[in-house]
Amino acid sequence: MATLKDLGEYLDLxxxxxxxxxxxxxxxxxxxRLRVQQAAKKLNYSPNIAARNLVSGRSGVMGLVSRVPVGEASDNYLDVIVGLSAQFAKRNKQFIIHIIDKNEDEIEAYRKLVNSGAIDGFVIVEAIINDPRIAFLQEKSFPFVVHGRTPNENNFPYFDIDNYGVAYSLTEHLIKLGHKHIALINGLEGSCYSAARLKGYQAALAAGRLPFYPHLIRSGGMYESLGIVSTVQLLTHTEIKPTxxxxxxxxxxxxxxxxxxxxKLDIPQHISVVAHDDVLPRFRASAFYPALTVTRSALESSWGPLAEYLCGTIEGVPLKKLQQVAPFEFMTRASTAAVNNIKI
Amino acid sequence: MATLKDLGEYLDLxxxxxxxxxxxxxxxxxxxRLRVQQAAKKLNYSPNIAARNLVSGRSGVMGLVSRVPVGEASDNYLDVIVGLSAQFAKRNKQFIIHIIDKNEDEIEAYRKLVNSGAIDGFVIVEAIINDPRIAFLQEKSFPFVVHGRTPNENNFPYFDIDNYGVAYSLTEHLIKLGHKHIALINGLEGSCYSAARLKGYQAALAAGRLPFYPHLIRSGGMYESLGIVSTVQLLTHTEIKPTxxxxxxxxxxxxxxxxxxxxKLDIPQHISVVAHDDVLPRFRASAFYPALTVTRSALESSWGPLAEYLCGTIEGVPLKKLQQVAPFEFMTRASTAAVNNIKI
DNA sequence: TACAAAATCCAAAACGTTTCGGATTTTGTA
DNA sequence: TACAAAATCCGAAACGTTTTGGATTTTGTA
Structure with a gap:
């Protein structure tokens, strides 16, 4: 492997x-410069990363810490890893995932990694309210980027979609169709995006002068099972049934x-259904009949900015350039209709 | 971060x-030594990996190169990544996946990674007959370990299960029950394990003095869809129908x-079914009714040896200690029965 | 006690890169 | 032509570790 010294001797520089x-x-x-570049190509030079890391004091490695994904949770976890991995590779950074055990403390894992100096920065996904990971890394002033953002002040780099807007738009759409009992099957309680969506939902209700029924809110891991269970529960409630x-x-x-x-309920005759579509490659909205009305914002398009922002943080790019709330599209399709009064 | 120099000054060493x-x-x-160790703990010393890498000439990073997994292929891909990642972490090695594009050349990707010096060794999964990756890395004498092995001489580290034995046992079991038309729904043609299984199947047929019908062999990606399509095809064949x-x-x-x-065919009354069970956490053999007769060998138990053997290769452990063919269990359950003569 | 052997220690070099501070050469201007 | 400014270059130090080759101290034995 050629070194700078080799090149220097070869070129008399x-x-x-x-x-x-x-x-x-x-x-x-x-x-x-031209001569050097040609010589570099000719001698097949490629910089020694270890040496570079040594003087820069960095490792060139970005990390993601997570627990072993189990069951349904693993479905789109692979997309996260593959997406981030590809984006970091593009920027000549290595990307590793650090798996922690069931009963291992998460913050402790971060602490070890930070102390080891093996990692330059972290990607934090699934941010929760008062996230201890964010608190820890901020206290250590260690670089990180968040997928999502918190309801508080967000003085760190993040990439998020407009979850408030998503929920507001979907709710508003249904209100305009005359619906008064609108259920929201939300993500995990405590997660930032769920909180934002709940707010958007409530704001739209308020704007439409509709009452808020806590019973119409369901929360949980965002998987098929939650949809099934929640729907059955919502529709077997004795008093307030969503339309x-x-x-x-x-x-x-x-x-x-x-x-x-x-x-045996028909969409949209008996019930209207809308959703947010992350454009997951393996779970396409196009597979729905009747066609599903959605807000759409591809999850896939977040890996690029996340990688970019994390690298930027480390290189000292000003914070304002490292924060983005991505927009979404509204796709009206066939799963919504004006409310009717069929008793169900 | 404390350095060796700091420790030396502190200890007057x-x-x-x-x-x-x-x-x-x-x-x-x-x-x-004791004094040093205590001081190291006290000053929170942790060795600078870049410096260590620089003098050792290694990077401490192990890699897996693969294309973007799509569709069904991604189902157990995550297990591979998570499994290997955890095992390498245990050995203080970093593990990265390098994703290559659809139309990018695989060997070229390996060449780049090898030249960059960013990687110490590779894990090769899904080995195929005359695998170009193995050929390339052997020619460069670059460290790697193979999940599986080839039908040729295997003068490299590998971990494999006894695929020949698996197929032989399953086939023999069915032959003993009187079956004469036994179908094999195998993995991808060209893959080493499929070839080994085919050989085991044929050997068992030969031992039972049964003819080999090429029509009874099906190949493809090992997913549910292959099982469905193959079964229908096999049973709509006009002449030879498997029992x-x-x-x-x-x-x-x-x-x-x-x-x-x-x-509308019953197991095992009309047809006997057996399988090999990799003990994938999300696809359990216990979910089958009637209970499925299988050979069993947990895929999960391969990540440890693979990581171990790759690290061993780099450290110069003799090859004999870096090769293993793992055994399997035979679990007789309810999905097999003596052949009968119901015309189907 | 004397001397060899064993145990314990250390200074300096090496890994390959980046960067600091300054040196040398070229260019521009009067 | 003379001199300042700009352009281009270079030696040496630094990053933190491991290793080499030898120095020093302690131990064991006669």
Missing amino acids: SVTQVSRALNGHSDVNEKT AIIAGNILIARGVYKALDAL | SVTQVSRALNGHSDVNEKT AIIAGNILIARGVYKALDAL
């Missing part, structure tokens, strides 16, 4: 100049469809 | 001795069960 030429510094003659259901994602929506089918 | 004390060299007084089916794994078996149900 100092190691310094070779290094600076390759790294695009300004104080090197363009002709020289419309907002599903937190496509998996939940699938559960809702299955349950409604089992309950 | 040379950097050399501190290093040797911590690394367990013999020429350091036990009392000194028993060997499914390559649990997913295929699930497809077989579904297809047989759809075809």
